[in-house]
Amino acid sequence: MPTRTARTAWNGTLQDGGGQVELTSSKVGTYDVSFPKRAADEAGGTTSPEELIAAAHSSCFAMQLSADVAEAGGTPVALEVTADVSLGPDPAGGFRLTGIALTVRGEVEGLDADGFRAAAEKAKAGCPVSKALTGVEITLDAALES
Numbered sequence: 001m002p003t004r005t006a007r008t009a010w011n012g013t014l015q016d017g018g019g020q021v022e023l024t025s026s027k028v029g030t031y032d033v034s035f036p037k038r039a040a041d042e043a044g045g046t047t048s049p050e051e052l053i054a055a056a057h058s059s060c061f062a063m064q065l066s067a068d069v070a071e072a073g074g075t076p077v078a079l080e081v082t083a084d085v086s087l088g089p090d091p092a093g094g095f096r097l098t099g100i101a102l103t104v105r106g107e108v109e110g111l112d113a114d115g116f117r118a119a120a121e122k123a124k125a126g127c128p129v130s131k132a133l134t135g136v137e138i139t140l141d142a143a144l145e146s
């Protein structure tokens with residue numbers, strides 16, 4: 001399996017500095033990062049480690065869920081996954097990820113709501129990004145679309 005690479009160039013202090021994160025392997029883009037914007041409610045055109053983790057987690061979970069739905073005898077038609085990654089103070093000092101909320105709505109043939117939820121729970125446990133983030137509480141809200 002391949003190794004993927006991202007690179008960040010940072011200049012200045014935490015509060016006054018800034019940087020750019022480059023998705024080096026795919027070459028799909030370079031994005032600004034800034035601590036003040038990372039800690040603010042509005043991102044103001046910059047990304048953050050938490051948003052990049054959310055992107056990684058939602059895409060990994062969607063791939064794993066499509067495999068687990070098929071393994072359970074269903075056919076995934078459409079899956080919409082959102083990952084909300086929260087940053088907060090760490091009691092030991094500094095900051096930490098305080099939680100990840102996965103939400104998935106799916107259109108699936110051949111599985112009922114219970115079967116879909118079971119496949120989603122299995123995907124949450126089996127997704128490589130979930131496995132990497134075991135130190136963070138991960139919640140799941142999974143439902144079929146009506």
